[in-house]
Amino acid sequence: MATIGVDLGGTKTMAVLVEDRSVRAKAKKSTPLTGGPLDVIDTVVRAITKLDPDGRARAIGIGVPGPVIPGTGVLPAAPNLPGWDHDVPVGDLLSERLGGRPVVVDNDVNVGTLAEHRLGAGMGVDNMIGVFAGTGVGAGLILDGNLRQGPRGLAGEIGHTFVAFRDLRSDGHGRGELEDYAGRRSLERRARCMVDQGDETVLFELAGGGRLKSRIWAEAVEAGDTLTAKLVDDAASALASAIASAIVLIDLELVVLGGGMAERLGESFRQRVEEEIMERSFARATTPVLAARMGDTGGAVGAALLVEGFR
Amino acid sequence: MATIGVDLGGTKTMAVLVEDRSVRAKAKKSTPLTGGPLDVIDTVVRAITKLDPDGRARAIGIGVPGPVIPGTGVLPAAPNLPGWDHDVPVGDLLSERLGGRPVVVDNDVNVGTLAEHRLGAGMGVDNMIGVFAGTGVGAGLILDGNLRQGPRGLAGEIGHTFVAFRDLRSDGHGRGELEDYAGRRSLERRARCMVDQGDETVLFELAGGGRLKSRIWAEAVEAGDTLTAKLVDDAASALASAIASAIVLIDLELVVLGGGMAERLGESFRQRVEEEIMERSFARATTPVLAARMGDTGGAVGAALLVEGFR
Numbered sequence: 058m059a060t061i062g063v064d065l066g067g068t069k070t071m072a073v074l075v076e077d078r079s080v081r082a083k084a085k086k087s088t089p090l091t092g093g094p095l096d097v098i099d100t101v102v103r104a105i106t107k108l109d110p111d112g113r114a115r116a117i118g119i120g121v122p123g124p125v126i127p128g129t130g131v132l133p134a135a136p137n138l139p140g141w142d143h144d145v146p147v148g149d150l151l152s153e154r155l156g157g158r159p160v161v162v163d164n165d166v167n168v169g170t171l172a173e174h175r176l177g178a179g180m181g182v183d184n185m186i187g188v189f190a191g192t193g194v195g196a197g198l199i200l201d202g203n204l205r206q207g208p209r210g211l212a213g214e215i216g217h218t219f220v221a222f223r224d225l226r227s228d229g230h231g232r233g234e235l236e237d238y239a240g241r242r243s244l245e246r247r248a249r250c251m252v253d254q255g256d257e258t259v260l261f262e263l264a265g266g267g268r269l270k271s272r273i274w275a276e277a278v279e280a281g282d283t284l285t286a287k288l289v290d291d292a293a294s295a296l297a298s299a300i301a302s303a304i305v306l307i308d309l310e311l312v313v314l315g316g317g318m319a320e321r322l323g324e325s326f327r328q329r330v331e332e333e334i335m336e337r338s339f340a341r342a343t344t345p346v347l348a349a350r351m352g353d354t355g356g357a358v359g360a361a362l363l364v365e366g367f368r
Numbered sequence: 369m370a371t372i373g374v375d376l377g378g379t380k381t382m383a384v385l386v387e388d389r390s391v392r393a394k395a396k397k398s399t400p401l402t403g404g405p406l407d408v409i410d411t412v413v414r415a416i417t418k419l420d421p422d423g424r425a426r427a428i429g430i431g432v433p434g435p436v437i438p439g440t441g442v443l444p445a446a447p448n449l450p451g452w453d454h455d456v457p458v459g460d461l462l463s464e465r466l467g468g469r470p471v472v473v474d475n476d477v478n479v480g481t482l483a484e485h486r487l488g489a490g491m492g493v494d495n496m497i498g499v500f501a502g503t504g505v506g507a508g509l510i511l512d513g514n515l516r517q518g519p520r521g522l523a524g525e526i527g528h529t530f531v532a533f534r535d536l537r538s539d540g541h542g543r544g545e546l547e548d549y550a551g552r553r554s555l556e557r558r559a560r561c562m563v564d565q566g567d568e569t570v571l572f573e574l575a576g577g578g579r580l581k582s583r584i585w586a587e588a589v590e591a592g593d594t595l596t597a598k599l600v601d602d603a604a605s606a607l608a609s610a611i612a613s614a615i616v617l618i619d620l621e622l623v624v625l626g627g628g629m630a631e632r633l634g635e636s637f638r639q640r641v642e643e644e645i646m647e648r649s650f651a652r653a654t655t656p657v658l659a660a661r662m663g664d665t666g667g668a669v670g671a672a673l674l675v676e677g678f679r
Contacts, residue, residue, distance in 0.1 A: 184519045198618070200511065207619020208495050217650040218613035221532050232648070233609075298544075302529035302610075303617055307509070308518020337543070339528040 061105055062361025063119040064165060064354075065097070067137030067192075072104040073354055074114060075361040078176070083354060084108040093140030098147070102154045116159045118363030120168035120356045121147060124210045130162040137192075161363040163206070165356050166213060169349075170197025171204050172359030173313045177350040182311040186303055187349070188215060189316035190296065191271070193240045198307065216240060220298045238295035241318050244288055245269040251284055258284040271321035278322065292318075293326060297333030300346075305339045315349025324348070372416055373672025374430040375476060375665075376408070378448030378503075383415040384665055385425065386672040389487070394665060395419040404451030409458070413465045427470045429674030431479035431667045432458060435521045441473040448503075472674040474517070476667050477524060480660075481508025482515050483670030484624045488661040493622040497614055498660070499526060500627035501607065502582070504551045509618065527551060531609045549606035552629050555599055556580040562595060569595040582632035589633065603629075604637060608644030611657075616650045626660025635659070 059081070064071045066088060074082045084107045089096045105117065123135040130148020135141040152160045170187030173179045179187065183202040189195050194216035198205040205212040216236035237243045248260055248269065259282045264273045277285035300312055312334070314327055331346035338344065351358060370392070375382045377399060385393045395418045400407045416428065434446040441459020446452040463471045481498030484490045490498065494513040500506050505527035509516040516523040527547035548554045559571055559580065570593045575584045588596035611623055623645070625638055642657035649655065662669060 196617075200516070205511070205618070208621055209619055211616065211650070212619040214616045214619075214650060217616045219531065219609045219648065298530045299613075302613065305522065305525045305528045306507075306614055307516070307618065308520055308523040308525075310519055337530065339522070339525060 058367075059109070059114045060361045060364050060367065061109060061114040061117045062168070062357040062359065062363070063101055063104065063117065064168070064356030064360060065101060065119060065121050065138075066165065066356075067122055070100050070104050071354060071357045072101075072108050073357040073361060074108050075358065078365075080354060080358060082108050083357070089139055091139050094138070094145045095150075097138055097141070098150050098154065101151060105155065112156060112158070114158070116161070116364035116367035117151065117155060118161045118163070118168070118360035119147065119151065120163060120165035120360040122165050124164055124214070125162050125206075127206050127208065127210045130160065132162065159364065159367060163204075163360070163363055164195075164197070164210070164213070166195035167197040167204055167206070168359030168363060169315065169351070169356045170199060170213070170313070170359070171362050172351045172355045173315070173349055174199045174204075175362055176358065177355065178313045178347040179311055184307075184309050185311040185313060186213075186215075186300065186307075186309050187313045187315065188296070188300060188319075189349075190239055190241075190292075190314070190319045191316035192242050194236045194296070194316070196303075198309075200307070215299055215303060218299050218302065220295045235295055235299040239292040239318075241269070241271060241274070244274070244292065244318075247288060248284065256284050258282055260285060271317040274318065275321040275323070289322065289326070290329070293329040294333060297330050297337065300330070301334045301337035304334070304344050309344060312344060312346040313349050314346050315351075315355070320349070369678075370420070370425045371672045371675050371678065372420060372425040372428045373479075373668040373670065373674070374412055374415065374428065375479070375667030375671060376412060376430060376432050376449075377476065377667075378433055381411050381415050382665060382668045383412075383419050384668040384672060385419050386669065391665060391669060393419050394668070400450055402450050405449070405456045405461075408449055408452070409461050409465065412462060416466065423467060423469070425469070427472070427675035427678035428462065428466060429472045429474070429479070429671035430458065430462065431474060431476035431671040433476050435475055435525070436473050436517075438517050438519065438521045441471065443473065470675065470678060474515075474671070474674055475506075475508070475521070475524070477506035478508040478515055478517065479670030479674060480626065480662070480667045481510060481524070481624070481670070482673050483662045483666045484626070484660055485510045485515075486673055487669065488666065489624045489658040490622055495618075495620050496622040496624060497524075497526075497611065497618075497620050498624045498626065499607070499611060499630075500660075501550055501552075501603075501625070501630045502627035503553050505547045505607070505627070507614075509620075511618070526610055526614060529610050529613065531606045546606055546610040550603040550629075552580070552582060552585070555585070555603065555629075558599060559595065567595050569593055571596060582628040585629065586632040586634070600633065600637070601640070604640040605644060608641050608648065611641070612645045612648035615645070615655050620655060623655060623657040624660050625657050626662075626666070631660070 070086045148160045187197045196213040196215035221233035381397045459471045498508045507524040507526040532544035
């Protein structure tokens, strides 16, 4: 039984055709940067049609960049998609364009976590968190073997948990949320601010005037850049603090760490995060941190898993 | 069908006889402060026997001060019980003393949360957290209508979540866990340290050389004591930070706030915590904070709910 999974991201849209739990084909498109929701939907339809021109797939799962209103397929305002400033019924719009076939919509990080749980680093572990550190920081929760959505579809928003409470904020950046220390966007802002205050770094030179992509951060660490080392170490510590809190609050047995920044910073970063989590662990809870294994089709494969049982 | 619920605390043991979801009788004993686990078990049996001399109750639920190993009825080392420095099979020991009747054991804060969910401030809300601020700080989670224990029985340990990450620690007290700011035991230590450093307070005068019980803290707030106001405000802020993180991470619709300190500090404290949670809230998540309603039999009633369906 064939199904299709789509990972709709701010820059690219990835679709996979899955049969017998194997990826049979994939298609990639650039997500439009201008226009509105219908242009984005159109791109998704073109990726699907390219992959499966005869409409063999019985159902379509899609991961989208934001929390979905549970049971509705609606994605409210999404800052990373063009003109997406209101509730958009992604499920209904797509289904209409795809001959009325069922479409299930969930958060991109949720489906990424589902893929790691069912087919990747989290196989066989029923209580785990998938943490993805990229432009921002998000997570998905598997509790007793099931993906938790939460009544408002907000479960897993670890990037918005607080790692410093009011009186302890050390600077003017954000309100002490994890993302303020560990998201690529915030890290870039923070680096720029430090340079404005007279600090030195190779980061902006390496980027040649462009954005500080994950690759640039990894190169700057490699080059022994002091400012980068400090910011990356803070990011690891903030991640470890937030994840250790999640572990003790929810009782989790495994952490799967992925996302562009975590993947580029590699094994030493994973190890740094794991060590601090262990140090912060409580009672008999020992919780390893494994690198995500599903790579760049993880989100799309996870989205296909949303409709795995559909016939 | 009659059942019995027991709340085994570090200072008192409360037992209730429940029939048709109503408390028919209650019994209270002092928990022994010396001796060992068998003395504690003996006290529990005496409370139960006093309440139900003919053994009418079909099953017994008990809440204990520490995380229980799921499915076993075993309470490992519990610092608040005398000589309890190893795994003790509370369920088996009690069942043996009670004619082989079934005994279900869970964490005291979990059963307190269950009572609030089924019969108290959390009625009708399927995704909620019960936070109890007393000597320490603990919580219970109701997710999709069910009490979460977690694979290791550790779910809900909010007192050990981190509200400040490494670099932001402002003083030498603890490692930045919620309990370091909001637990009565830590607050007393913190107050004593501030006095040693030259600060002034009415706290120790009010306590007359005794421990700083919750009542003393409430009186010092009432008296306009500056040091107390600062520490209590920090406690509220730390609680709000940790609870706001839990809300956004798990997607919770309601907070029920109880425990000795929270109850004594009363409505103004609840309001202070709620306001900061609202201020820190993310997206469309608005989560009220209600005061716990079950009072001092809440734990015992919740324990009885563990065996509600037993026949």
